[in-house]
Amino acid sequence: MDIRTRVATALKEAMKAKEADRLSTLRLINAAIKDKDIAARGENGAGEAGVTDAEVLGILGKMVKQRQESARAYEEGGRLDLAERELAEVKVIEEFLPQQLSQAETEAAVNEAIAEVGAESIRDMGKVMGLLKERYTGQMDFGAVGPMVKDRLA
Incomplete structure (x- = not known):
């Protein structure tokens, strides 16, 4: 439904x-x-x-x-x-939002997205965030995920 x-x-x-x-x-x-x-x-x-x-x-x-x-x-x-x-x-x-991902699940999703996109530098951050938003909208706080992605790519 x-x-x-x-x-x-x-x-x-x-x-x-x-x-x-x-x-x-x-x-x-x-x-x-x-x-x-x-x-x-x-x-x-x-x-x-x-x-x-x-x-x-x-x-x-x-x-x-x-x-x-x-x-x-x-x-x-x-x-x-x-x-x-x-x-x-x-x-x-x-009640209408999907279950939020835990910290560990969020980190795993970020690592997976970075690997899938083949991100190597901060320039690829947009691609990684786009993929995460496509797959996990409503399941993670992108305000907190952004700095996490930035740290991994720096």
Whole structure:
């Protein structure tokens, strides 16, 4: 079952169970996907079906990151109630993301990508990152992986 279908099913279940907070977050996810669909339609012409699952994973990853940053800012500002709400939204969004890779799995994936691309210098970093993003979108934090790749290629 693709991510869109899982979100739609969860949305219906949340409506039936009258889970207002969960329903609100699911509607935000749905709106973000539809926004991306509309933007993609404008770029690709009217014949396109919409965004792929990989793009949806990117959207969800971005939503999680935004909410984590907001929660951090709220905590620093002493607004723990708002921070808790943001973190609750993160939990709902993460239900649709694949399991995050462990540190060891991430290192193995980086080493494999470097070997597969034949990367030898920092100039090849873009190729390595492109391959990792293609295969592991939503499964690893690319902000942390970038420096790791850079260290290996330096």
